[in-house]
Amino acid sequence: MRLLLAPMEGLLDFVLRDVLTRVGGADRCVSEFIRVTGTLLPDKVFLRTMPELNNGSRTLAGVPVRAQLLGSDPDSMAANAANLARLGPEGIDLNFGCPAKVVNRHGGGAALLQDPEQIARVVGAVRAAVPAAMPVSAKMRLGFNDTALMTECAQAMQAGGACEIVVHARTKLDGYRPPAYWEMIPRIRESVTVPVVANGEIWTVQEALRCREQSGCSDLMLGRGIVADPGLALAIRAAVEGEQTPAAEVCWSDLVPQVQRFWDMVCEDLEPRQRAGRLKQWLNLLRRRFPEAEQAYQEVRTQTDQREITLWVQALARRQEWAGL
Numbered sequence: 001m002r003l004l005l006a007p008m009e010g011l012l013d014f015v016l017r018d019v020l021t022r023v024g025g026a027d028r029c030v031s032e033f034i035r036v037t038g039t040l041l042p043d044k045v046f047l048r049t050m051p052e053l054n055n056g057s058r059t060l061a062g063v064p065v066r067a068q069l070l071g072s073d074p075d076s077m078a079a080n081a082a083n084l085a086r087l088g089p090e091g092i093d094l095n096f097g098c099p100a101k102v103v104n105r106h107g108g109g110a111a112l113l114q115d116p117e118q119i120a121r122v123v124g125a126v127r128a129a130v131p132a133a134m135p136v137s138a139k140m141r142l143g144f145n146d147t148a149l150m151t152e153c154a155q156a157m158q159a160g161g162a163c164e165i166v167v168h169a170r171t172k173l174d175g176y177r178p179p180a181y182w183e184m185i186p187r188i189r190e191s192v193t194v195p196v197v198a199n200g201e202i203w204t205v206q207e208a209l210r211c212r213e214q215s216g217c218s219d220l221m222l223g224r225g226i227v228a229d230p231g232l233a234l235a236i237r238a239a240v241e242g243e244q245t246p247a248a249e250v251c252w253s254d255l256v257p258q259v260q261r262f263w264d265m266v267c268e269d270l271e272p273r274q275r276a277g278r279l280k281q282w283l284n285l286l287r288r289r290f291p292e293a294e295q296a297y298q299e300v301r302t303q304t305d306q307r308e309i310t311l312w313v314q315a316l317a318r319r320q321e322w323a324g325l
């Protein structure tokens with residue numbers, strides 16, 4: 001079983017990739033999408049989204065990171081992929097799922113799910129532009145407004161040369177509304193020969209097990225669920241692999257040092273106006289799983305001053321140390 005961390009623009013960036021891969025259990029990450037329009041992107045754009053390119057395309061914990069591109073023009077995608085390839089990513093993933101209006105209006109992301117032939121052209125152009133040994137994979141939804149073309153789309157990805165397909169089991173129209181339709185994935189799996197990875201609405205070990213059963217996929221991609229419960233990948237491994245991977249529950253006291261590290265990285269690497277919001281965004285998801293995060297979230301919710309938040313994070317860590325004595 002392979003467990004992948006989902007690309008999530010504005011949420012699961014290099015800061016959280018660092019933190020979550022330190023906690024452990026994930027085999028690979030995918031960067032947030034890098035949007036390709038008509039121009040050749042300078043290296044700094046790739047490096048800004050994926051600073052792991054400066055570290056052999058791995059997080060500091062050593063987990064490989066694949067770079068994701070989004071775009072609909074085969075020539076432009078190929079030229080940018082060739083430049084990106086020179087920076088040495090572990091692989092290149094192509095986004096065919098983004099529901100954002102501005103992206104879809106230009107024919108990118110999920111809009112391409114209406115045009116399997118264009119999908120094949122985009123994947124084929126990227127595949128031809130990068131070294132043969134570099135994996136090129138694709139990530140799709142079940143469709144745009146409905147699922148009518150889902151197998152054609154997956155087959156187009158394979159025909160273009162994708163070596164793996166992640167399926168977020170919802171259409172663009174479904175947005176992020178539960179449920180995810182894991183039971184649709186077997187039809188896609190049976191229509192291609194490359195490995196298919198199941199994704200969508202996996203928040204707990206039980207959901208991971210049900211998703212594997214209904215989708216028939218051994219491999220899963222975890223998104224918001226692992227942000228809310230950083231121990232989720234380890235817990236899924238323990239449940240699936242049994243004795244090979246002993247259960248190692250990640251509790252709040254394990255996470256407090258990670259929250260501190262997260263805040264330090266956010267302050268060092270992100271724009272001042274983004275910082276407080278990023279901490280609150282993570283705590284907001286963590287409180288789904290940890291009652292202590294609810295209290296922490298309420299304490300920090302109205303704060304905006306960086307110095308005060310830093311003092312609060314230090315106090316949180318001290319409180320946790322005392323609690324452990």
Ligand SMILES: Cc1cc2nc3c(=O)[nH]c(=O)nc-3n(C[C@H](O)[C@H](O)[C@H](O)COP(=O)(O)O)c2cc1C
Binds near residue numbers: 011
């Ligand atoms: C805030 C946010 C940003 C996302 N950004 C991306 C992205 O950059 N590329 C991509 O392929 N999918 C993106 N997704 C979709 C996720 O990778 C994933 O497919 C989706 O969240 C379903 O998985 P989950 O229910 O486990 O979160 C994003 C999702 C969210 C919530």
